[in-house]
Amino acid sequence: MAFTDHCDLFGSVHEDGINIVVAHLMRQRPSLFNYATVAFHNQPHLFCVPIRPAQTVIDAGNPLFTEQDPLPVFGAPFPIGINFCVQITKAQVDFHPGNAVQLPPQLHPLPQQRFALRAQACAGIGCPPAGVIADILPEVERTLIEQQKLAVGKLKEPRPRPPDRPRDPVVLHSRELICVCLEVYAVGHFEWGPVPGSEQLWLKPKLDGLEIVDLKPDNLEAALECYIATVLRLGILPQVMVPIEKMVFDITKQAKKWGLTLGKQVTLQPSAVPADVPNNPAVEEDQLKVFVKLVVTP
Amino acid sequence: MAHLTVAASERAFKTMFDLLVASIGWEKSDSASFGPFTAGYHIKGHLEGGSVDLRADNTIQVKELDIKWDILQVSLGLNIPEICVGGGCINMPWPIPDICLPQVCVFDDNPDVEISLDLAQFVAQEVSFTGSLVARYYDASLPPPLIDPCDMLRDVLSNAGLIEPLPSHNQWHLFIDPETVDIDLFDFPDIVGDLIENALTNAIVAIIPGGWVRDLILAIIGGVADLIRFILDIPDEIDEWLSDLFNVSFGLFDFLVTLVLDIFGHCVPIHRIDDPFTILEEEVSTSVRLDGAPVTLVPVRVPILNLSVLVNDVEMIVQADAGA
Numbered sequence: 001m002a003f004t005d006h007c008d009l010f011g012s013v014h015e016d017g018i019n020i021v022v023a024h025l026m027r028q029r030p031s032l033f034n035y036a037t038v039a040f041h042n043q044p045h046l047f048c049v050p051i052r053p054a055q056t057v058i059d060a061g062n063p064l065f066t067e068q069d070p071l072p073v074f075g076a077p078f079p080i081g082i083n084f085c086v087q088i089t090k091a092q093v094d095f096h097p098g099n100a101v102q103l104p105p106q107l108h109p110l111p112q113q114r115f116a117l118r119a120q121a122c123a124g125i126g127c128p129p130a131g132v133i134a135d136i137l138p139e140v141e142r143t144l145i146e147q148q149k150l151a152v153g154k155l156k157e158p159r160p161r162p163p164d165r166p167r168d169p170v171v172l173h174s175r176e177l178i179c180v181c182l183e184v185y186a187v188g189h190f191e192w193g194p195v196p197g198s199e200q201l202w203l204k205p206k207l208d209g210l211e212i213v214d215l216k217p218d219n220l221e222a223a224l225e226c227y228i229a230t231v232l233r234l235g236i237l238p239q240v241m242v243p244i245e246k247m248v249f250d251i252t253k254q255a256k257k258w259g260l261t262l263g264k265q266v267t268l269q270p271s272a273v274p275a276d277v278p279n280n281p282a283v284e285e286d287q288l289k290v291f292v293k294l295v296v297t298p
Numbered sequence: 299m300a301h302l303t304v305a306a307s308e309r310a311f312k313t314m315f316d317l318l319v320a321s322i323g324w325e326k327s328d329s330a331s332f333g334p335f336t337a338g339y340h341i342k343g344h345l346e347g348g349s350v351d352l353r354a355d356n357t358i359q360v361k362e363l364d365i366k367w368d369i370l371q372v373s374l375g376l377n378i379p380e381i382c383v384g385g386g387c388i389n390m391p392w393p394i395p396d397i398c399l400p401q402v403c404v405f406d407d408n409p410d411v412e413i414s415l416d417l418a419q420f421v422a423q424e425v426s427f428t429g430s431l432v433a434r435y436y437d438a439s440l441p442p443p444l445i446d447p448c449d450m451l452r453d454v455l456s457n458a459g460l461i462e463p464l465p466s467h468n469q470w471h472l473f474i475d476p477e478t479v480d481i482d483l484f485d486f487p488d489i490v491g492d493l494i495e496n497a498l499t500n501a502i503v504a505i506i507p508g509g510w511v512r513d514l515i516l517a518i519i520g521g522v523a524d525l526i527r528f529i530l531d532i533p534d535e536i537d538e539w540l541s542d543l544f545n546v547s548f549g550l551f552d553f554l555v556t557l558v559l560d561i562f563g564h565c566v567p568i569h570r571i572d573d574p575f576t577i578l579e580e581e582v583s584t585s586v587r588l589d590g591a592p593v594t595l596v597p598v599r600v601p602i603l604n605l606s607v608l609v610n611d612v613e614m615i616v617q618a619d620a621g622a
Contacts, residue, residue, distance in 0.1 A: 002307075004305050004307035004612065008306070008309055008310035008313070009304070009306050009310055010307075010613075011303055011305075012302070017620045018302060020600070020621070021620055022356075022620070024598060025598055031583075060592075060596045061397045062585050062593065062596055063587065066585065067588040069588065153592050182540065255321075260318070261321065262317055263320055264320075286299070287299070296313060296317060
């Protein structure tokens with residue numbers, strides 16, 4: 001059976017290819033997958049999982065992570081922060097039939113025409129040792145008195161003038177991180193759809209379900225799942241939608257490159273379901289497949 | 299199983315071929331002076347007909363693509379120095395008016411003699427071509443061969459700005475490997491067919507101003523002209539069939555053209571793909587650092603392995619793997 005029995009143009013990507021590309025992305029753009037406070041520049045050994053960048057990243061002196069503000073210590077009379085990091089350490093896709101990702105019971109088995117995602121995310125917090133807290137506590141107490149923010153109310157004893165300008169945050173350092181790693185599993189599908197402002201159809205990944213494994217209490221798991229699902233639906237998946245012309249060949253652009261003005265309009269349209277093909281896009285045989293028709297209009 | 303597969307059906311090829319044939323046209327004119335002589339040309343042409351066929355032997359065949367000329371005009375001119383006689387006046391005594399002779403000049407045009415010949419009606423070419431697409435890997439780290447027959451051709455073309463010079467990094471190169479080429483410099487079947495069809499059409503249009511009778515007769519004339527084209531084309535069809543059968547171009551001209559295209563096909567890639575292939579361009583980011591300082595992030599590149607182009611009788615398939 002030919003690839004183009006029921007279409008003009010056919011394109012497919014295998015899950016192994018996508019996973020290799022993701023691995024390259026993680027090594028060559030580590031700042032997309034690692035987020036941490038500035039202190040990690042000097043203490044990269046504190047990361048929950050060591051970052052292994054490509055040599056090109058090291059040679060170019062590219063940052064290994066995206067800098068974040070420290071976690072604020074709420075209630076402190078002046079800005080105090082705690083170091084932390086969040087890392088996406090593994091990402092893997094598995095097109096139906098499920099064989100590369102072992103889904104948890106809540107999502108198993110992977111339905112037909114669906115893909116599975118597995119990601120491991122690790123987060124670590126630099127818990128300040130008791131000595132560091134003891135060192136800064138007198139400063140906190142003195143400032144509270146200066147600012148008259150004590151729970152017992154205002155004091156009448158003479159107090160020094162409070163500082164005029166805001167202080168830089170004091171970051172509490174620690175020698176090690178307390179890390180926790182979570183396995184996140186998701187199931188989704190692909191569909192063709194319009195995008196406002198664009199005339200062509202786009203191939204869009206859509207999330208069907210998400211599960212974090214073994215997190216208690218249940219409501220914490222539900223809350224985190226809700227948050228991650230929202231991040232995926234609104235933050236990440238819309239960024240990886242692909243216009244149909246980019247799927248195979250941008251005909252109009254190529255013709256212009258050759259200096260040709262085509263007398264007719266050439267557009268690409270997905271093959272019809274079920275008239276032409278049973279599924280389009282199809283997620284099957286460990287691949288994502290798209291079937292496209294070439295339409296020439298006067 | 300390949301990581302990436304792209305396939306285009308024969309129908310897609312035919313659609314795009316028809317579209318390109320309908321879109322491709324050219325026009326150029328120029329003239330030059332050589333002392334009293336001038337020479338000029340005006341050409342305008344387009345492509346017509348032809349067909350494309352994907353074949354089970356990994357080749358693509360373009361058959362009987364007509365090169366038609368709308369204008370194929372050559373002009374030669376000669377500018378003869380102007381010669382004037384008369385024009386003088388004889389002064390007469392008053393009151394007799396002066397007598398002036400009329401001036402007569404010859405060769406006062408530029409050019410004075412011009413011959414313009416439009417050969418468009420009598421010239422047409424037909425091209426048939428069979429070839430395959432071949433993917434080869436260019437490894438920039440390997441030393442160049444001691445004797446590289448392509449080297450000089452590449453240098454000439456890259457110096458003329460027609461192709462990019464060989465890069466300092468690895469690439470996949472796609473080449474056209476021609477098997478047979480058949481070029482009819484004078485496509486007699488089409489020339490004769492067109493002449494007959496035009497002459498008869500003009501005659502009928504002059505006799506019958508309009509109506510279904512005229513349309514019917516014109517349709518019959520078109521059919522007769524096509525029959526004449528077909529009959530006159532039989533020897534060429536046999537020639538093309540034999541060429542195809544033995545995978546060799548018959549005729550000295552076709553043989554030489556095939557040879558030249560073979561050299562080009564071997565030396566000059568029609569498409570290049572960088573290896574590793576850039577999937578994310580170099581980017582200046584201001585969101586990586588807290589202070590917003592710009593950071594130039596290196597491009598993300600993925601090695602390409604096992605690039606192949608295969609043709610069978612229903613589709614062309616391009617496959618490749620991503621390297622770890």
